[in-house]
Amino acid sequence: MKCEVDKLTIKKSFKKLISLDNIEDGMTEKQISILIAAIELFSKKGYEATATSEIAKKAKVAEGTIFRYYKTKKDLLFAIPSVLSKASLFEIFLDDFNEILNKDHENFEIFLRKLVLNRKKFVSETAPILKVIIQEIPFHPELRNRILGTVILPTINKLIKVIDKFKSQGEIIDIPSTSIINLIATSLFGYFFLHYVAMPELKQNEEDLDYLIQYIMNGICKNSTLQNT
Amino acid sequence: MKCEVDKLTIKKSFKKLISLDNIEDGMTEKQISILIAAIELFSKKGYEATATSEIAKKAKVAEGTIFRYYKTKKDLLFAIPSVLSKASLFEIFLDDFNEILNKDHENFEIFLRKLVLNRKKFVSETAPILKVIIQEIPFHPELRNRILGTVILPTINKLIKVIDKFKSQGEIIDIPSTSIINLIATSLFGYFFLHYVAMPELKQNEEDLDYLIQYIMNGICKNSTLQNT
Amino acid sequence: MKCEVDKLTIKKSFKKLISLDNIEDGMTEKQISILIAAIELFSKKGYEATATSEIAKKAKVAEGTIFRYYKTKKDLLFAIPSVLSKASLFEIFLDDFNEILNKDHENFEIFLRKLVLNRKKFVSETAPILKVIIQEIPFHPELRNRILGTVILPTINKLIKVIDKFKSQGEIIDIPSTSIINLIATSLFGYFFLHYVAMPELKQNEEDLDYLIQYIMNGICKNSTLQNT
């Protein structure tokens, strides 16, 4: 897999998805184009370094129009994470958990593979949104709390169930589930951050993701089938 | 280990260290106090959101004085990573690698423990600097390249040797050393970022670091002694 | 007499009066509610500090509707004084003059008492309108001229006749009638401005108005019956 030209551009297909979602929510086309322009610019230049006039130009609206929909520039920033929790975007992500929980025959490896590989598309499409959030979270406690409540905690709760299930199947080592989640999350996040945020030019080679899966498996599974590879 | 009150304040002892380092380098006391003030403010509020006048006030110099030493605000930002590569700071960090490299009897676990645990102090003291760098790297390709050349690549090169050694001792699984480094770095970085940058309020409990070490060991060692625990 | 809670709110009864007047004039209900909203807001916050959107909200019409009736915000301001010259409001005011003019037996004191006391209600009900006018007159020569022509000069002309009559009855000292009017007007205006515009919190006590009447009487009457009190 080659290095994409620009990891921080939102793909057209994805824009459509956002549009569909949000128009259902009662947002106008203009409002959505403002939001998308903001995401792209914030993720490229940073929130503070982006002028509202630039956003307006990119969204092809008058500067004043921005403030009809978002009282302040900060409100515009805070509207971004909500894109993630919209049905067709985030729910897809969470749905897999339920699927896995219900399929008794699945083992942890299959789950992890799905989590890591299938979600690659999700991550690479959401990259700009995630980048903005990650960049700004340290400076906005309100944002931090909102993300924690609407995205992180629900995800952790779902994950705990999954982990507990595989633990009870004897696949996973016996340390607290939250610690296991921490370890997995930490690895995945580190990988993501490195390649999409900090060093986007870095080449990703196909095997790296496989290694990552192996690594995680080894790290937390009792008898990893991969270890001998 | 409790959650420190303020992870982003530079400790006095550390300031002295920076001072000593840089005075040797020919920097005046004023110049150093400007640099330290910048680090603290940038890490707390972000680079763009920090006014040079604030830096001046915190450093107890006149606004104009900043620009005597640093032509532009950006130059001041770019001067920050160099603190890390100063002899008494970073060299100490690298020295242990050499030490370990030279001690043939050491095994990988001991190395990793040192890397993770002994460096905790280093990381927690350098936190503000690291935070600034991590925050700003995505927006400044020059910074990215400089960090890559002066900090990351040298470290990777050192590490490769260490890894290779342990690989030749049969302790580590047989995948490319760079991939191994990637995995370790990714885990460590994820842990660090979570606790020092993104969610500083999160409580860290002692065991988590132990779990992390186990996890990494399991992930990349052939017969991890920890695996059965 | 206590300090009214809010001297700048237009009473309901008064609003109805305005409505009746203006509907006769061919104004729609919407147009009138816009005018009333404008009066209340202008008098509370000042003309420049009031947004047309606020007026729209208060009048419960769309922003655009304002501009259907009043080409510009300034036109809306300039429409306010006309409320005062509407039949049922101002004519009532002027009628008393005629009444007094025609009753030969009345003396000046009775006239003045009526002018001051009976009009208190008028003044307190018109307060917001008067306040807007007084506030904006200094900055709009057109407004000044219009008020001068439609309100002040007609009133002065009426008053001159009254004054001349009492002068011919030997009740008033012999200085030019316009000067007398000036003096009276100045006193009344000063009193009104102080209590309704500049310092609305100031308590008014019943006697003050009596003193004012005495004072004016003393000031311009030949043998004031009050002087010895």
Next chain:
Amino acid sequence: MKCEVDKLTIKKSFKKLISLDNIEDGMTEKQISILIAAIELFSKKGYEATATSEIAKKAKVAEGTIFRYYKTKKDLLFAIPSVLSKASLFEIFLDDFNEILNKDHENFEIFLRKLVLNRKKFVSETAPILKVIIQEIPFHPELRNRILGTVILPTINKLIKVIDKFKSQGEIIDIPSTSIINLIATSLFGYFFLHYVAMPELKQNEEDLDYLIQYIMNGICKNSTLQNT
């Protein structure tokens, strides 16, 4: 006395006086020129209708300079009344009270003449300042309270002593001193407001002021010598 071309321009001599006063206070020349420009523009166009850029242009400074001295535009407005309470301006005004209090042989008429006539120059020179204050007092309770405390109450207290003295000399009718002050103030204020604020084009003729003095005298003195004129 003819109608001055522009009642709202601050005379050069007066500017010098303000300068001297304020430089003693530690204000820079620029700061003073900003204040004077603000007074002139606010009094001509109103506070809200004056742009800070206009003030800057008139004061011949950069717009940013205004905000070095006055944190906000409102602060600049609130700095204006203090000009009035500066030593060489306002104290002169108050000094006469003391003078009169100490000269036993003075009668009330002489006092009033001084108050009205001698102060004409003061009033006409302070006109722009007074106008700004009067215009803005209704919209800024803080301003109202400040003026009340620093200008009005002290003046009233001084006046009460003067009035009491003349009352004890049997010259003034026996109603509460505060009511007397109210009446005088109301008349003077009305006169001033009419000619300097509301209707500056109105011609003032010499006699009018004489009539005003007579009028006030008649209004509150026991045996006004003027009454029979």
Next chain:
DNA sequence: TATGAATGAGGCTTCATTCAT
């Protein structure tokens, strides 16, 4: 060398007004 007053470009935001519906 160090200061801090001064600058002016540019940022965010408001608001009177227009216009398609």
Next chain:
DNA sequence: AATGAATGAAGCCTCATTCAT
């Protein structure tokens, strides 16, 4: 007739940077 979304000019204010002292 009425709406309210859209506009963009203009306002207040901040801030990196310069420069005379």
